[in-house]
Amino acid sequence: MSARNVTVAMLLVLVVLGTWSFLNPAWELPPNIATYGHKIDNLYYQILWITGIAFLVTHLVLIYSLLRFGHKGEGTKAHYSHGHHHLETGWTVATGLMLLWVAVVQAQTWNEIKVQEPTAEDMFEVQVFAKQFEWNFRYKGADGQFGTSDDLYSTTELHVPKDRVVRLYLRSLDVLHSLFLINLRVKQDLVPGTTTRVWFNAMQTTDEARAKYGEKFDFEIACAELCGIGHHAMRGKVKVHSKESFAAWQKGRIAEQEEVDMSGVTNLWNGKPEGYSVSFWEYAGTIKPPRAEATH
Amino acid sequence: MSQGNGHDHHEMSFFRKYIWSTDHKTIGIQWLFTALLFIFLGGGLALMIRMSLARPGSVLDSNYYWIMTMHGTIMIFFVIIPILVGAFANFLIPLQIGAEDMAFPRLNALAYWMIWPSAIIMLASFFVEGGAASFGWTSYPPGTGTEVMSTSGMTAPSGGSGGLGQTLWLVSVFFVGMTSIVGAVNYVTTVVKLRAPGMTYFRMPLTTWSIFITAILAVFGTPVLASGALMLLADRVIGTTFFQPSHDGNVLLWQHLFWFYSHPAVYIMVLPAMGIVSEIISCFARKPIFGYKPMVVAMSGIAGLGFIVWGHHMFMSGMNPVLGMTFMISTMMIALPSAIKTFNWLATLWRGNIQFTVPMCHAIAFVSMFIVGGLSGIFMAATPVDIHIHDTYFIVAHFHYVVFGGTMFAVFGAICFWFPKMFGRMMNSAWGYIHFVVSFIFFNLTFFPMHMLGQAGHPRRIAWSYDVLKDQGYAFLKEYQGMNEFITICAFVLGFAQIIFVLNVIWSSLKGEKAEKNPWKATTLEWSAASPPPHLNWDGKIPTVHRGAYEYGSPEGKDDFIPQDADLTKA
Incomplete structure (x- = not known):
């Protein structure tokens, strides 16, 4: 029972429980009866998917690194690197675009619900x-x-x-x-x-x-x-x-x-x-x- | 004498050394123990909150609201901020940049000693008529601004904050603000002026960078909070009407002023933790931090953007919804530097040579919890989704993942990591692991289910949601009462697990195994000083810096690390 195994086990349980809970039907918004409500709910589930995947991927990378790159004993050295310019640019741009997309989609719905006033005559x-x-x-x-x-x-x-x-x-x-x-x-x-x-x-x-x-x-x-x-x-x-x-x-x-x-x-x-x-x-x-x- | 800053080498009396000390290390340790003291008060209040939610009526409703208010206030102003920008900033800045002490040692002592009047005023407010402040740590007027309103046709709202408690709260927060500003001015000056020869900005350890950036945030943000607190205080005691709607005052003005500080304050509570974690991960992955400059840029980005996102606390406040859209976009932008930092930590671990020490376990937990907390933030940033989850338990889950799961785990890691430097002894690692495992498991069991409460619509800050025995309350939350009870049980385990940690700190500082100079084989300058470092840190021999902060695994060195001050040409 090394510290590594315990840490990895706990992270795995977190990933399994986290994934289970958000695939679970109990993870559901309360019943909606507003005409625009499904738009809010869909956005909620969209973000749940995006963040769920981000959570899974980052945690799997984390768990893999912890398992794969444990200390190899005295006198050994890690891979020597100060960073990678292209990699850095790549994930910055990718994440940035995703966030921008989320913001744009959200802005449309927000505009519809909060900024535009309803014009019905028999309000x-x-x-x-x-x-x-x-x-x-x-x-x-x-x-x-x-x-x-x-x-x-x-x-x-x-x-x-x-x-x-x-x-x-x-x-x-x-x-x-x-x-x-x-x-x-x-x-x-x-x-x-x-x-x-x-x-x-x-x-x-x-x-x-x-x-x-x-x-x-x-x-x-x-x-x-x-x-x-x-x-x-x-x-x-x-x-x-x-x-x-x-x-x-x-x-x-x-x-x-x-x-x-x-x-x-x-x-x-x-x-x-x-x-x-x-x-x-x-x-x-x-x-x-x-x-x-x-x-x- | 050195640099004419009031230090001298002669032996000092106990009183001079520990009470009126101007030594940054002593002051750092003073901050640490002060915060550890308050964490039990804040934690005890948290457990009372959980009692009320699990067993409605077990805490009087009239008491619940001040308990909840004081939990937030104490945890933020007397635990998290003191431990990060009090304890670690003080202890580490001079040691990491190669200075004998802070630029203004006496000002530094003043900053510490000013926390006590503030704390005493805050604690005194528990005992005044009407009880302590009870409108949340945000203290939104007009609920908090009406002590004198009874003379002008408006009665003081029931529920505490008409009383002296709220006034004392404001005075106390004003003092805390002063402490922050005084401390921050000192940190900025020290980093700018007192770096050792060769210590360029981009050779500074990331912990120092993070505190440097945090201090700049505090210098710009805190005066706004302090002036806001003064304005509200004036409303209460001398009858001004800045925030009084009955006299054309503007209720939302307070929210703008408050969040203009308090949003950056959120970053004050997490940036140093990010710096600390970068340090620990690089050291125990035995690998240079991945993307040092992107890390610095990301932290600066967070700090800069931190000043233009405050409106995301006010999406439902009645602020113009078009403005809400602007704040949503800036808030989405601030997720980017946080994501970059996370990727860099993962990339640092990749192909590392990872040692699973106690501090490393805590740092890994930080990364994992910060990912959860960061991702749940996107829900709240998205304005339409925020309509549903705003002011529900979803946000409670979110910020506890960031501040407890994130910052507190970083703090545990930091204490274990620098413990040998602070006390000259190693911390007991068996108990360290036990505390870590129990905390990690029960932290998640306590706070993860809160996301589900939030999506069900469970409002935050309510004394209880459904009383099963009396069959009253929010009917839609009846089925969640079992979850509330489960959370409470886990919260108690989590709370009591912290006793292990504090006992370990106390026992190890007295009886722990003696530590050598550099027990972790780390590269930064503090490890070139004795453990614990003497007064003025290096006995007058300031080290010269030859390289960046994280030279682990370099092919140039014989060992897998090259200290910043090692001169390879001489060897």
């Missing part, structure tokens, strides 16, 4: 505001305007229709948060003082997904930016509806809101605290936020 718009440790959502009413009396509100659950471009406007009341919709391949920080926005188009309703993955399945929302001691509890769900079920939800929500006093909620959403210079959608922490209990 479904939702305002999101996050506060410690809660997600809040506002939807337009029948008048197609935000900030009017027929707005709909929800907490923790984001309700959206299937097969429609959904655009979210994101604001934070207090600290940084990050909206992470795992199955929609969305992640965007909420930055106090500015509005950030993201879009997606869901291809599957929650009901359809439940038929596939079990009754309790939900598209979950996570907070991906440290926001305080309740960070781990800042969870939520995206409910994707078919056309009919979305209309039913809207109707039910209108009825629910009529029964309770919504002034606290609307004040919060429309308020403009002292000292703030931006008028749209700024909040003071002193005003009570809308809570699930207050709206039911």
